Amino acid sequence: MVVKEEKINKVKNLKEILKNAKGVYFVDFTNIPANELAKIRMRFREEKIKMMVVKNNLCEIALRELNFPKETENFLVGPTALVISDEDPTKPARLIKELKFLKFKGCFVEEKIFYDKDFGFLANIPNKEELRSQIVSYILSPIFEFVFVLESKLRELIIILENLKNKQT
Numbered sequence: 001m002v003v004k005e006e007k008i009n010k011v012k013n014l015k016e017i018l019k020n021a022k023g024v025y026f027v028d029f030t031n032i033p034a035n036e037l038a039k040i041r042m043r044f045r046e047e048k049i050k051m052m053v054v055k056n057n058l059c060e061i062a063l064r065e066l067n068f069p070k071e072t073e074n075f076l077v078g079p080t081a082l083v084i085s086d087e088d089p090t091k092p093a094r095l096i097k098e099l100k101f102l103k104f105k106g107c108f109v110e111e112k113i114f115y116d117k118d119f120g121f122l123a124n125i126p127n128k129e130e131l132r133s134q135i136v137s138y139i140l141s142p143i144f145e146f147v148f149v150l151e152s153k154l155r156e157l158i159i160i161l162e163n164l165k166n167k168q169t
Helices: 002-019 034-046 056-065 070-075 091-099 116-123 128-168
Strands: 023-028 049-053 081-085 103-109 112-115
Touching (some): 002 056, 023 070, 023 091, 034 049, 034 091, 070 103, 091 116, 112 116
Antiparallel strands (some): 023 081, 023 103, 049 081, 103 112
């Protein structure tokens, strides 16, 4: 009975974590040395991302109880770790790509399932700050071009006026 209570508590805790997640990634951590795995976990922790190894059947129960799409259960084959982000839903993809040791199985991000073939797309999505700066540069670019054209025309006018002045003297 104690074992069953432990499992119930693990599912309950996992549900609490998954409930607030904006991105849930499923990764294979097979053949990663323990010291590398510790470094990977620390790197995730620095970025405020959780990495958890949970029994597949307990994870399946938690996902089902939270009404995750049934397809997410397909990612729970073999050794699987969950990488969970409560903030930037694509940050884990960029980190998984950077760290190279983890094998991406799939993820559930912003109510959408992504499979391993979609990983390159996810890992290359800019974060919010990068997107904001891109938008600002797109908005400001025509304005700067307009100002540049005005300045060049003004310079031309000044040169013409100076030439006229020099001719008159």
